[in-house]
Amino acid sequence: MPVRLNAWWVALASIAWSVAAPDRVAAEGGGFYVGGGLGPAAHAQGWPTQIRLEEEIGYYVEGKPEGFFVGFAPSQSFLGNQWVLTFAPRFGYMLSLYRGESVTFQLGPTGTIPGVAIQGCYGPPACGVGAYFHFSVSLMARVLFADEHVGVYVRPAEVEFAFGRLTAIRYVLEAGVSYHF
Numbered sequence: 316m317p318v319r320l321n322a323w324w325v326a327l328a329s330i331a332w333s334v335a336a337p338d339r340v341a342a343e344g345g346g347f348y349v350g351g352g353l354g355p356a357a358h359a360q361g362w363p364t365q366i367r368l369e370e371e372i373g374y375y376v377e378g379k380p381e382g383f384f385v386g387f388a389p390s391q392s393f394l395g396n397q398w399v400l401t402f403a404p405r406f407g408y409m410l411s412l413y414r415g416e417s418v419t420f421q422l423g424p425t426g427t428i429p430g431v432a433i434q435g436c437y438g439p440p441a442c443g444v445g446a447y448f449h450f451s452v453s454l455m456a457r458v459l460f461a462d463e464h465v466g467v468y469v470r471p472a473e474v475e476f477a478f479g480r481l482t483a484i485r486y487v488l489e490a491g492v493s494y495h496f
Contacts, residue, residue, distance in 0.1 A: 346378040348386070352468070352491020356392050356475070361483030362399055362434065367392035369489060371405060380463050380495040381411050381421065388427060396437045401449050401475075403430025409457065419459040425470070426452040432477045447479035451487070459495070466493040 349372050356367040373386020388405035392398065407425025432449035436442035453473030459466045469490045477483040 346375045346380075348373055348375070348380065348384075348466075348493050348495045350466070350468075350491055350493030352470070352489040354470075354487060354489035356399075357486045357488075359474075359484040359486055361477065361481050362392075362485055363394065363397055364485075365392040365394040365397070365399065367487060367489065369491070371493070373405065375409075375495075380459060380466065381409050381419075383408050397434070397442070398437065399432060399434045401427075401430060401432040403427035403432075403449055403451070407455065409455070417460060419463055421455075421457045421459065423455055424453070425455045426450065426473075427475075432479075432483075434477075434483075445480045447477035447483065449475065449477045451475035453487070457493075464495050466495065467491075468493060 349370075351368070351370045353366070353368055356362070356365050358364040367390055369388055369390040371386050371388040373384050373388075375382060375384045377383070384405075384407055386405045388403060390401045405425060405427050407423055409421045409423040411419055411421050413420040427450050430449045432447040433444060434447065435444040451473055453470045455468055455470045457466045457468040467490075469488075471488060473487040473489065475483075475485050475487055
């Protein structure tokens with residue numbers, strides 16, 4: 316019986332090799348990181364479509380910018396006369412798909428575990444301030460360079476949820492930069 320080599324088997328073998336093979340370049344970056352991003356938060360239910368800023372500080376458990384991480388990721392979104400602030404812990408796992416001499420490509424799930432969100436308005440008409448429980452789920456792709464100290468990332472698939480006086484759901488598309496030390 317002849318063995319056929321198709322593109323799916325080649326891709327699967329490539330991913331398995333990148334995970335199992337020893338690293339050619341040891342990560343120079345440390346476990347701590349800081350970062351920030353920007354992008355739209357699109358209305359699905361409850362909260363409006365807004366511009367969203369996010370800051371983050373955290374730590375990679377393995378001491379290098381891959382594997383399991385935990386952090387704190389406050390965000391601010393605003394547009395029109397409304398604003399939303401969130402304060403939530405972020406967690407995730409980054410898997411190195413390719414590690415070269417000067418660049419590393421990574422992919423992984425991430426999200427925020429239950430935190431707090433506050434929503435309100437600027438000026439008249441006054442809408443009052445509401446507090447919510449907040450969490451999100453997402454997928455992140457990242458490129459590391461400069462001896463794995465600098466990362467450029469995109470989270471193309473993030474959905475955030477808030478529960479309180481009303482239920483809010485938004486799709487967030489964010490791109491940003493991180494520094495690992």
